[in-house]
Amino acid sequence: MASQLKLEIVTPEGVTTSEMVDYVTLPGVEGEMGIYPMHVPLMTQIVAGEIVVRKGGEEYLLAVGDGFVEITADHVSVLTDMAIKANDIDEAKAEEARRRAEARLQEKLSQEELAAAQAALARSAALLQVKKHSKRT
Template sequence: MAHTLRLTIVTPEAEVFSGDVDMVTLPGVEGELGVFPMHTPLMTQIEPGELVIRRGTEETHMAVGEGFAEITGDHVTIITDMAIEADSIDEARVEEARRRAEARLKEKLSDEDVALVQATLARTAAQLKVKRARKR
């Protein structure tokens, strides 16, 4: 039997994914990180971007937000503020959210509000990138 990883993805709302996978690629703060079974233990921060789950010849693409990944030899746990499969992303809705966030940046905002709007922009950019890449 081939070695696999147990992948668990958790958001504040729910456990989004739990299953055995052959590989996962995640957007680390220092670049893309590919994780195979027997990976060296690691805890790392992830940034908004594309997460790819590989099972056999199948790939699942997800947009993820900020968070953390804990990697052991046989398990990857991702805790993030957003995880959405590419097929579930409503491009028009996300584009509208991006426009609203950009308009808010033109207003006089507190530092905290600026940070929240910039986080929204990063999440919408990740969703749009993943959705548009899957349309090709």
């Protein structure tokens, strides 16, 4: 029986994470998903939010954008538009991005512009949430 999972996170910039981990939580469209080794195979969508990774008794957080995840008994593959570790988040820039996205939502927008502004707001909210949670630990 597998005791660890291979976690791979891929963004448009390339592979941001590729390591063996004990446990992963993901922000799924239906809610938070906890993934242990020997999980049932699954492919689903993820939403902007927080990934918690447990490895060797330590935990770290990542902010992720919308994307997809494929889960097998020993592998978690995430394809997303953003994945940033909590320590790498610039809180001031994330707050400014949130303010810009909220201001943009007040304008008269096409459907495409509205979707882009909502996605930007979700990504900045995820960054701020992860940064806030990482300060507590």
